Amino acid sequence: MSVIAKKLADLGITLPAPAVPQAAYTPYVITGNLVFISGQLPMEDGKLNITGRLGAEVDIPTGQKAARLCALNILAHLNKACGGDLDKVAGCIKLGGFVASAADFFSQPEVMNGASELMQQVFGETGKHARFAVGVGNLPRNAAVEVDAIFALKS
Amino acid sequence: MSVIAKKLADLGITLPAPAVPQAAYTPYVITGNLVFISGQLPMEDGKLNITGRLGAEVDIPTGQKAARLCALNILAHLNKACGGDLDKVAGCIKLGGFVASAADFFSQPEVMNGASELMQQVFGETGKHARFAVGVGNLPRNAAVEVDAIFALKS
Amino acid sequence: MSVIAKKLADLGITLPAPAVPQAAYTPYVITGNLVFISGQLPMEDGKLNITGRLGAEVDIPTGQKAARLCALNILAHLNKACGGDLDKVAGCIKLGGFVASAADFFSQPEVMNGASELMQQVFGETGKHARFAVGVGNLPRNAAVEVDAIFALKS
Numbered sequence: 001m002s003v004i005a006k007k008l009a010d011l012g013i014t015l016p017a018p019a020v021p022q023a024a025y026t027p028y029v030i031t032g033n034l035v036f037i038s039g040q041l042p043m044e045d046g047k048l049n050i051t052g053r054l055g056a057e058v059d060i061p062t063g064q065k066a067a068r069l070c071a072l073n074i075l076a077h078l079n080k081a082c083g084g085d086l087d088k089v090a091g092c093i094k095l096g097g098f099v100a101s102a103a104d105f106f107s108q109p110e111v112m113n114g115a116s117e118l119m120q121q122v123f124g125e126t127g128k129h130a131r132f133a134v135g136v137g138n139l140p141r142n143a144a145v146e147v148d149a150i151f152a153l154k155s
Numbered sequence: 156m157s158v159i160a161k162k163l164a165d166l167g168i169t170l171p172a173p174a175v176p177q178a179a180y181t182p183y184v185i186t187g188n189l190v191f192i193s194g195q196l197p198m199e200d201g202k203l204n205i206t207g208r209l210g211a212e213v214d215i216p217t218g219q220k221a222a223r224l225c226a227l228n229i230l231a232h233l234n235k236a237c238g239g240d241l242d243k244v245a246g247c248i249k250l251g252g253f254v255a256s257a258a259d260f261f262s263q264p265e266v267m268n269g270a271s272e273l274m275q276q277v278f279g280e281t282g283k284h285a286r287f288a289v290g291v292g293n294l295p296r297n298a299a300v301e302v303d304a305i306f307a308l309k310s
Numbered sequence: 311m312s313v314i315a316k317k318l319a320d321l322g323i324t325l326p327a328p329a330v331p332q333a334a335y336t337p338y339v340i341t342g343n344l345v346f347i348s349g350q351l352p353m354e355d356g357k358l359n360i361t362g363r364l365g366a367e368v369d370i371p372t373g374q375k376a377a378r379l380c381a382l383n384i385l386a387h388l389n390k391a392c393g394g395d396l397d398k399v400a401g402c403i404k405l406g407g408f409v410a411s412a413a414d415f416f417s418q419p420e421v422m423n424g425a426s427e428l429m430q431q432v433f434g435e436t437g438k439h440a441r442f443a444v445g446v447g448n449l450p451r452n453a454a455v456e457v458d459a460i461f462a463l464k465s
Contacts, residue, residue, distance in 0.1 A: 022264065023264045023265070024268045024275060025271045025286045026284065029249065029283070029285045032188070032307075033341075033342070036285040039289070093339050093346055094339065095335070098287070104448070106450060107450070108449070109332070109333045109450050113333050116333065116334035116335045128336040128339070129336065129339055130336060130348040131335045132348065132349030135446055135447050135448040136447060137256055137292045138258065138261055138263075139263070139289055140263050146289055148287045150346070179423045180426045180440065181439065181440060182440070184401070184402075184403050184404065186343075186403050187342070187343070191440040191460070193440040194441065194443065251442065253442070291444050291447075292413060292447045293418075295417070295445075297416045301442060303440070303442045
């Protein structure tokens with residue numbers, strides 16, 4: 001059992017089945033030692049789990065859960081990109097966080113911590129990443145959060 | 156005639172003249188074997204062609220055409236970055252899609268397919284890319300769509 | 311005194327103290343010869359200086375100042391990433407510009423020039439970068455602008 005697989009088990013995390021894009025793109029692309037992961041929605045058991053805007057239909061704890069679900073789906077695709085061995089990951093480079101937000105909601109960083117903290121729980125020090133967190137009016141299928149990512153692989 | 160030039164001709168595509176930025180940046184930067192292309196608007200014949208928001212003034216087919224125009228302008232800059240030889244392109248790595256959206260519009264992925272499908276038509280399997288598609292309140296000059304991109308060059 | 315340090319002095323620019331993230335991420339990550347810098351807000355003297363939306367509470371000159379402040383904070387983190395020697399920077403690759411915008415504000419590029427022009431003032435020709443500039447409904451802590459960045463280091 002790889003180090004990261006054991007870490008996931010210790011955390012009680014089962015990665016979701018990587019979702020198949022319903023549009024004309026792919027979930028990840030590898031170039032050099034970088035892996036670019038497409039923007040992920042808060043899917044759980046194959047269904048979009050958390051919809052609506054922060055500051056309106058969605059509160060911060062639920063938004064954090066949405067961001068964490070996005071991150072789990074990112075890890076599912078990353079795992080596939082690594083041929084099932086997440087020990088090949090050198091580190092998380094960047095997360096891009098889009099938070100569906102009502103007009104007076106300004107706590108996007110708190111929401112995105114749901115994704116960022118998962119990366120650190122799973123990868124430790126190399127899970128620390130650059131990121132942005134911004135509020136947008138609306139996301140695909142009324143998702144509460146969308147997160148994309150860049151990872152580096154060991155060379 | 157290069158393979159991709161022939162493919163463009165077969166598709167009946169003439170690349171637009173690459174637009175000169177009207178601000179303090181450049182259309183593309185090459186670093187290592189990566190090409191970063193600036194966010195492109197739906198310009199046609201030197202004019203911003205499609206303005207307004209999806210879900211309000213712009214319907215999905217028109218939004219898809221806007222996304223395709225953004226992608227054509229991306230290819231125009233990429234072509235220049237490659238010294239006129241798109242056969243030097245190893246693949247499309249990532250598209251970032253911003254769709255100007257009314258409050259209840261949630262079909263950003265369908266709109267962005269206008270850009271994504273062009274990449275696959277032109278480059279085939281290596282045209283498949285990671286991407287995000289998000290809804291934003293407004294874009295420069297009231298453009299309906301803005302798309303930026305990362306490509307890899309053959310080494 | 312390094313070339314860029316002298317340039318900063320000539321421009322009368324003192325870099326701010328790099329802010330410590332108040333959330334679960336890091337200000338920058340280096341991978342290969344690329345430096346990814348997290349989204350920066352218009353902080354000055356440790357305080358968020360410019361809040362509100364362009365086209366409403368914030369006018370274009372103030373928005374440009376906000377973008378420039380974001381860029382100064384980017385440089386502060388970049389400087390730290392370089393161990394205090396900005397001469398190690400090969401160039402600015404990309405800026406991502408998010409401008410908090412009222413519904414009828416479409417001049418995001420003009421606002422982002424406040425960041426882009428600083429990069430060219432400091433780095434000259436290698437300060438020219440790819441970028442996007444988009445309007446969003448709201449940003450963390452009601453900031454007027456958020457900018458993230460990618461730089462290349464000399465190898």
